[in-house]
Amino acid sequence: MSWWNRPGPSLAVGAFVLLLAGIALAFWWVPEDVDQGFSQKIFYIHVPIALTAYACFGWGAWKSFRLLWKGQEKYDLESYTAIHIGVIFGVLTLVTGSIWARISWNVWWTWEERQLVVFLILFLFYSAYFMLRYSIDPGPLRQRISAVYALFGAVLIPVSFLAVRLLGTLLHPNPLLTTRGPQMSGSMLGTFLVCFAGVIALGFALYQTELAGKRLDRRLRELRKALA
Amino acid sequence: MIAYLQDVAVLTRKDLLLELRSRETVPAMLLFVVAALVIFHFAVPEDLEPGTEEVVAKGLLWIAVLFTALLGLGRAFASEREQGVLDGLVLAPADRSAIWLSKSLSVIAFLLLMEAVALPAFALFYTTVDGPTVAAVLLADIGIACVGSLLSAMALASKTRELILPLLFLPLAVPIIVAGVGASIDDPGRFLGFLGLYDAIFAIISWAAFDYVVVE
Amino acid sequence: MSTAEKYVTAAYLVVLAFVLLYVVLYAFKMSRLEREVAELAELAAARDGRQAEPERDRSVVG
Numbered sequence: 001m002s003w004w005n006r007p008g009p010s011l012a013v014g015a016f017v018l019l020l021a022g023i024a025l026a027f028w029w030v031p032e033d034v035d036q037g038f039s040q041k042i043f044y045i046h047v048p049i050a051l052t053a054y055a056c057f058g059w060g061a062w063k064s065f066r067l068l069w070k071g072q073e074k075y076d077l078e079s080y081t082a083i084h085i086g087v088i089f090g091v092l093t094l095v096t097g098s099i100w101a102r103i104s105w106n107v108w109w110t111w112e113e114r115q116l117v118v119f120l121i122l123f124l125f126y127s128a129y130f131m132l133r134y135s136i137d138p139g140p141l142r143q144r145i146s147a148v149y150a151l152f153g154a155v156l157i158p159v160s161f162l163a164v165r166l167l168g169t170l171l172h173p174n175p176l177l178t179t180r181g182p183q184m185s186g187s188m189l190g191t192f193l194v195c196f197a198g199v200i201a202l203g204f205a206l207y208q209t210e211l212a213g214k215r216l217d218r219r220l221r222e223l224r225k226a227l228a
Numbered sequence: 229m230i231a232y233l234q235d236v237a238v239l240t241r242k243d244l245l246l247e248l249r250s251r252e253t254v255p256a257m258l259l260f261v262v263a264a265l266v267i268f269h270f271a272v273p274e275d276l277e278p279g280t281e282e283v284v285a286k287g288l289l290w291i292a293v294l295f296t297a298l299l300g301l302g303r304a305f306a307s308e309r310e311q312g313v314l315d316g317l318v319l320a321p322a323d324r325s326a327i328w329l330s331k332s333l334s335v336i337a338f339l340l341l342m343e344a345v346a347l348p349a350f351a352l353f354y355t356t357v358d359g360p361t362v363a364a365v366l367l368a369d370i371g372i373a374c375v376g377s378l379l380s381a382m383a384l385a386s387k388t389r390e391l392i393l394p395l396l397f398l399p400l401a402v403p404i405i406v407a408g409v410g411a412s413i414d415d416p417g418r419f420l421g422f423l424g425l426y427d428a429i430f431a432i433i434s435w436a437a438f439d440y441v442v443v444e
Numbered sequence: 445m446s447t448a449e450k451y452v453t454a455a456y457l458v459v460l461a462f463v464l465l466y467v468v469l470y471a472f473k474m475s476r477l478e479r480e481v482a483e484l485a486e487l488a489a490a491r492d493g494r495q496a497e498p499e500r501d502r503s504v505v506g
Contacts, residue, residue: 045459166419
């Protein structure tokens with residue numbers, strides 16, 4: 001079993017250390033942004049969460065591809081878990097993004113922030129993934145259909161990004177704000193990287209935990225059938 | 229290759245003949261799109277400035293087309309499902325993606341028939357339909373049919389069938405709407421190009437993926 | 445605390461809340477899994493006991 005699939009606390013420990021360090025750095029060490037002030041600090045958690053969500057969806061799509069390619073059942077569970085964690089982080093992205101919009105523009109939602117709009121589309125898409133999964137009887141067909149849909153999701157990410165970007169040129173020739181400042185100073189970049197590493201490690205740790213739980217579920221069910 | 233195209237032709241002809249004889253889907257789509265266009269008039273406030281009203285109306289056209297397409301797509305595999313024919317088709321010694329291609333072609337045909345009524349109705353009720361809008365609608369038909377046929381086949385396996393198809397389809401349709409409305413209102417070149425890109429990408433992956441969603 | 449500070453802290457707290465909620469849900473799941481393991485262990489023990497009994501007569505078919 002490759003290191004990321006092996007159960008064990010190493011990843012969770014790493015997440016713990018990195019995230020604590022990152023948050024401490026963000027709040028106490030890194031200087032405030034000249035333009036945006038204290039509210040800029042939300043980026044140290046918002047952007048890593050968004051990137052981790054993308055990573056989860058990509059990971060899920062990769063596992064789906066492996067399922068369709070190799071046909072090994074384990075990929076279905078891994079893909080499903082990855083997408084589940086991705087949706088959790090996606091919701092978190094929307095919530096933290098909404099809070100950031102409240103700070104910056106005094107509204108709880110804005111259609112101008114491209115990243116948020118794309119996440120909204122993806123949230124709808126992957127919620128449908130779960131509805132689809134729950135409405136099909138378990139079996140190889142459900143695995144394949146879920147895998148195909150997850151792959152469509154991965155394709156949808158860049159396509160909807162492009163679409164929203166084009167939309168931006170339609171309504172507002174000058175985008176109001178970009179999520180990343182043009183240049184980050186060294187300390188900001190360092191803090192960001194630590195937070196990013198911490199959040200990704202957290203995502204991975206959650207993925208491992210959930211996967212282990214689902215695998216246990218499955219084995220217990222098989223045992224029950226064998227013993228009954 | 230020839231055999232493949234022959235299979236596609238046979239299946240498409242079957243779908244079109246079935247619709248010609250039963251006249252179930254297309255009349256319903258025609259009525260639905262006109263009804264939708266009428267309802268939109270009541271949904272939009274009266275005293276908009278002339279320029280705004282046109283822009284809003286164009287957006288409504290796209291909504292009408294999209295939801296009418298959903299109506300038709302829900303019925304796309306209905307005949308196969310009711311007659312239990314899908315297993316036979318799948319077991320036939322033909323490339324199964326031919327089923328997808330033929331279904332997409334017949335859906336495009338239905339959409340074209342529907343738009344032949346919808347666009348003149350729209351021009352009558354709201355505002356003129358210009359070249360870019362028509363081009364955008366045609367390109368969008370391809371994308372809607374390709375993705376919709378695949379999703380319709382996926383929905384076959386689901387217990388909630390017609391209920392799940394719009395949920396699966398609408399997020400994927402967002403880029404189509406963005407590009408369609410963009411081409412109708414603003415700079416056609418960029419948005420039509422994007423629609424073409426969308427069609428190409430999603431047609432290819434729908435074509436490749438169909439095999440995996442129908443075989444048990 | 446200024447308004448900005450309050451909102452930023454709220455954002456970080458929301459993240460923490462999600463993770464903690466996850467932990468809570470997993471705690472429930474773990475207890476359910478433990479219960480199932482206990483049940484299955486009982487079933488296994490009962491089965492071992494039953495296998496000591498003689499096998500039933502098998503009817504001949506065909």
